[in-house]
Amino acid sequence: SPMLAARLIRQKITSQGSPLSPNPTTSKDTPSQNNPGQGAYDESSDGSQKQTPPVLKGACTLTGDYINNTDVSKCSTIIIDSLRVPAGVQLNLTDLQDNAKIKFQGTSTFAPMLWSGPLVLVKGKHITVTGPGTLDGQGAWYWPKGQKVTKPVFFRILNTTHSTFTGFNMLNMPYRTFSVWDSNYTTISGLKLNSSAGNGVAKNTDGFDLSRNNHVTITKNRIYNQDDCLAMQSSKNTVFSDNYCCGSHGISVGSLGGPVLNWTTTVDGLTVTGNTIENSSNGIRIKTIVGLKGLVTNAVYTNNTLINVTNAIVMHSDYNKTKGGYDGTPTSLVKITKIKIDGLKGTAENLYDIVANPDVVSDWSFTNIKVVASNNGNCTGEPSNVLC
Template sequence: MFFTDTWIGFRYVDRLTVAGGGYLDGKGPAAWPYNDCHKNPGCKPLPAFMDSLKIILTSYLVSNLNYSQTLRLDFITNSRVHHLRSINSKNTHINVFACTNLSISQVRITAPAESPNTDGIRIGSSNTIKISNSVISTGDDCISMVSGSQNIDISYVACGPGHGISIGSLGRSHENNDDVVGIRVSKCTFIGSDNGVRIKTWAPSLSSLASNITFEDIVIRNARNPIVIDQQYCPLSGCMEGDSAVQVQNVIFRNIWGISQTKVAVNIQCSGVLPCKNVQLINIHLAYKGRNGHATAVCSHVLGSSYGRQIPAGCL
């Protein structure tokens, strides 16, 4: 195992089990002040032979200051990660790349809301991944699914603080521009998170597809942006003018209820050149208890429909 910027990493393992009763302490506060990825597009990612292996982590573990990702899984098949606790990773807590048939359950991930780029679980170029029965509190996405994520099932996850459960951001580079297809997020709870369920694509961007995505049976407890499709995503300064070329289609938001921290509870902003297609809002009940009236929904460049209860009033 040779990983220059990963604390614990595995590659090309079949039937791997990573489990334990202790926790992984990434000692993130020592590194967070030097993380400038939020303003520097050229920053170094924080984050790469075995046959059949079982690792049991039962003791208190402390990482070296040079490591950034706590646990990295590359090209892992038919495997399980369960009953782990990760705290204060310098960057991503669990990074999943090019894995197939992997289950992650009963994990608890913790970092402060202000910790930069501390994604809880980041998935890319992977197929048939299941995440369940976990609690994720972090400074970036609780779970992010980037290019090439397919057939992902997420259920019974509590998220907050953090940036929500996100698909994307998509479409930024030639090297990482595969389709995202077959995502289901269900029975999850968002507590004080920046976002709830979100799809984000760069603008301008290269072409790809995000399709067959379902968010259902979701509880929102004071999330700032409960339902988001953002195809004008560019968090950096000096972004170029242009539209996203990522086609977002066949997206269902169903049975989503709770309290929005902001007035705009549903915000669907799609590409001007490739409008979102077949987006459905079904039984949405999101209240806003702040000043200036009731919750609202805002939609742009989207083709879709709404059914059942719609609070706020549907914009489709």
């Protein structure tokens, strides 16, 4: 009834009980990326029963202290307003009604802890997620700890279809920001992703990373980070358009490669158009892993702008995951074919940085390249029709 809905809107999650605190010393409390829906739980050492999460209905508001695994499956609308998520706990939005609407308001925070996350997990069909709120990942706590500790992915959508995510902010990401897995016909637009407070120490804060999706569009977002603005691991029919990337490692495919060529090692159908990349180490980049198989094909880059990047066009078949960088030996078996770059302009230090395996690259086209570069750079192993 309208009165019930109104009462639920006013209800604070804190009225259901005190928040749970995870016990990170118990192995079963440590989330696993193999089970992306797993969060941390509270179980006292004397074996007492876990507190029962609340069940909400209708038009629901989550505010104050979040209780782990709050049941929102009966909510048609979910307002998340200045929520405080405890350390090691996941904001779990996976059991959603079809056509559910989620709205972020105020600033929601996630208390820091070393674990794999994700801090937010969303799964649904025909869902709409909007702002104008902010999610603060408390990155300043994580960044000084370096790259050898486990840090949580910030926000992941999983098995989501025919949905939209628009108009909210993600601040101070600990690690990878917005991860899209196994999703279809979904659009992400008008977001602001910002780890600029990290001032060069916010490593591995990729903007968007994509795996095993089909028909995902990412458009008109602003990304301030210190790793790839876009990191394509695998997916088909992806559009990345009219985004602004600052401080990043560029718009990247990879690092890509696996023991076999299959869906998880293929990027097929990538359109990158109308983006601006500023103060970044790379503009357009494809990097594949030595000794491994895969496919990058039908990638089209049109009318993109570079401002003060180090390397404009980067193609490497020598990425070594063990060393965490290029090893100078382009032995990747990942095929890179049907690559078109048309209408690239702006400023760079080096126009090209290409170290390709000539046995697996073919059918590249670079046209209307109007980048003002201090150096032409280096090209080895590129297809014979490419002059660089």
